[in-house]
Amino acid sequence: MFVYTERFLKLWQKGVKSVPKMKPETVIKRDMEKLGTYKPEFEPIISIYCQLSEQYEVLTKKYIDSGYEFESEGKAGPKKAPIVTTLESLRRDILNYASQLGLTPMGLLKANDKAFKSSNKGAGGKLSRFTAAR
Helix, strand or coil, X not given: CXXXXXXXXXHHHCCCCCCCCCCHHHHHHHHHHHHCCCCHHHHHHHXXXXXXXXXXXXXXXXXXXXXXXXXXXXXXXXXXXXXXXXXXXXXXXXXXXXXXXXXXXXXXXXXXXXXXXXXXXXXXXXXHHHHHCC
8 A cells, every 4th residue: 555645746756766655554643643533542453454454455456366256166156256255344344443543534523523623614614514414
């Protein structure tokens, strides 16, 4: 998982073509700090979230390399390939962890009910009518 950061884009514009990748944990921690949801106690959850994301990336690449083979032969006929089931499970787990960490809109709202009210300046007040309805 490569995240384009402001630092990367500035270096790229200067002609630097290779920039060391940031660790996923560092990116998640930075994003959570920006959102105001980071606490050191969340480090184990962040680590698990990053491990799940890495597993998902590896399996997605294998699935693509297999030509998106979504069925396998079983004793009773064709069935869903195990890799598809695993990818579906990983997606659910990743979404659950992201929500717990406040990295989804609903998760952020649960972690900080004022999150959308303070960030609606750039939206011309459009978000306030959605958050006021809650």
